[in-house]
Amino acid sequence: MDSMASAPTMTKHQTLGLTDKEAKTSPRTVGRKATITKEELFQATLNLIGPQKSISSLSLREVAREAGIAPNSFYRHFRDIDELTIELINRAGLVLRQIIREARLRATKQERIIRTSVEIFLQQLDADEGYLSLLLREGYTGSISYKQAVEQQLKFFQQELQEDLIRIEALNHSKMAHPEIVAIGITQLVFNMGAKIIDLPLKERRRTAEQTMLMIRMILEGARCLDQDHRSKNNT
Numbered sequence: 001m002d003s004m005a006s007a008p009t010m011t012k013h014q015t016l017g018l019t020d021k022e023a024k025t026s027p028r029t030v031g032r033k034a035t036i037t038k039e040e041l042f043q044a045t046l047n048l049i050g051p052q053k054s055i056s057s058l059s060l061r062e063v064a065r066e067a068g069i070a071p072n073s074f075y076r077h078f079r080d081i082d083e084l085t086i087e088l089i090n091r092a093g094l095v096l097r098q099i100i101r102e103a104r105l106r107a108t109k110q111e112r113i114i115r116t117s118v119e120i121f122l123q124q125l126d127a128d129e130g131y132l133s134l135l136l137r138e139g140y141t142g143s144i145s146y147k148q149a150v151e152q153q154l155k156f157f158q159q160e161l162q163e164d165l166i167r168i169e170a171l172n173h174s175k176m177a178h179p180e181i182v183a184i185g186i187t188q189l190v191f192n193m194g195a196k197i198i199d200l201p202l203k204e205r206r207r208t209a210e211q212t213m214l215m216i217r218m219i220l221e222g223a224r225c226l227d228q229d230h231r232s233k234n235n236t
Contacts, residue, residue, distance in 0.1 A: 036069050038077050042088050043067075046130050054137050055085045056146070086149045089138060092131035093153030096124060097160060104164050113168055114216050117161075118209050121190055125198055125205075136195045154191065158183045165220075176223035186216050 044067035049055055060081055064071045078084040103116050124132040139150035162183035169175055176182060193212045197205045 036067055036073055036077075038087075041067055041074070041077060041084060042091065045084060045088060046134070049130070049134070049137075054141060055081065055088075055134075056138075056142055082143070082145060085138070085142075085146055089135065089146065089149040089153060092134050093150075093156060095129070095131055096135070097156060099124070100157075101160060109168065109172065111217070113164060114213050114220075118190060118193075118213050118216075121194060122197075122205060122209055125194060132194065133198060136191065136198060139191070140195055154187055158187045161187060174224060175227050176220065177226035178223060182219060182223045185219050189215060189219075 041063065044063050045055060045058065048058055048062060048066055058081060060074055061071055063081065063084070064074050067074075078087070100117060100120055103120055104113055106116075121132070135150050135153060138146040139154075140147075142150070158180075162179050165176065165179045165183060169179075189212060193208060197208050200208070
């Protein structure tokens, strides 16, 4: 078994664009602020949600209190909680794609791409920033608008995976049928895995992850066989 892929190390405040000095100051300890940034509102929201609490259950006043501002200050950046949530989902998708993209670009074989993507996915389940758990939770239990925002992020993941698959196939002098459908299947499979294992102990996570990687290899081999069959029929 390959060793766990090394994801670029990014602390919670780095991914949100906060300086070390800003990160060391908890919004709840400084009283109400005269001004606040979007990043600080995002962080306040992430502080409040968790396995048992989703954004849909939060009130504007809760977020404002966590951020250390008067409720009216919230409206300087967002119309309501829904607008904040959708922008936070977009931010989460962007950060996660950057982390996965940088790791996958170092891959030169299909097996490495598979393991790298799944291993980083597992790492992000427990990452401090909580972006992956946010996408999983709101994608399956959020409102219609939240689910649509998550679905849009999944489409971005699918497009980037499709490009990577084509790139690796070319490097290995091979080809697969319908890489766009392969990318959709793999992305949905991995995200479904994440939703299933998010509350499981580490040992059970590893077992499910290994099964998922085997399923992905089956999808890839099937796509290659379909391409070979198609070319054989065209040559007869």
